[in-house]
Amino acid sequence: MLGPGEGESHSVGASLDVLKATGANTGASLCLSETTIAPGFPGPPLHVHESLHDMFFVLQGTLTMRLGDEERDAVAGTFVCVPPGFPHTFRNAPDAPVRFLNLNTPSGFEDYMRDLGAAFAEGRSPLSEEIGRIAARYDFRAVDA
Numbered sequence: 001m002l003g004p005g006e007g008e009s010h011s012v013g014a015s016l017d018v019l020k021a022t023g024a025n026t027g028a029s030l031c032l033s034e035t036t037i038a039p040g041f042p043g044p045p046l047h048v049h050e051s052l053h054d055m056f057f058v059l060q061g062t063l064t065m066r067l068g069d070e071e072r073d074a075v076a077g078t079f080v081c082v083p084p085g086f087p088h089t090f091r092n093a094p095d096a097p098v099r100f101l102n103l104n105t106p107s108g109f110e111d112y113m114r115d116l117g118a119a120f121a122e123g124r125s126p127l128s129e130e131i132g133r134i135a136a137r138y139d140f141r142a143v144d145a
Contacts, residue, residue: 022110
């Protein structure tokens with residue numbers, strides 16, 4: 001049981017990812033994080049996962065989701081389930097933070113957040129190419145827009 005603010009925290013620039021459940025404590029079945037992204041966060045490139053189900057539950061603010069060719073605003077209370085192989089991305093266009101739960105099954109994506117957090121912890125902002133290389137190790141493949 002983790003209380004508010006508890007978990008393994010990783011700063012990614014002005015954004016924060018708090019791991020609440022990982023493969024280590026779920027028998028490798030899932031990863032759950034509470035993510036807060038800063039206003040203006042452009043999000044990752046359009047991408048697919050080969051075996052990962054990527055799910056989002058918006059707690060606060062508006063998360064703009066691109067699902068295939070469609071873009072929709074996900075307000076607080078919205079749930080989005082993205083199956084493997086389906087192109088998607090997200091961003092925070094408004095001028096307020098957005099907070100959401102990100103559930104991934106199977107587990108493993110928590111290592112991406114750890115590696116990305118480590119790159120930002122070095123006191124620099126990694127370039128898109130480096131972020132892409134990190135993500136590519138964790139069932140993340142960028143696709144053409």
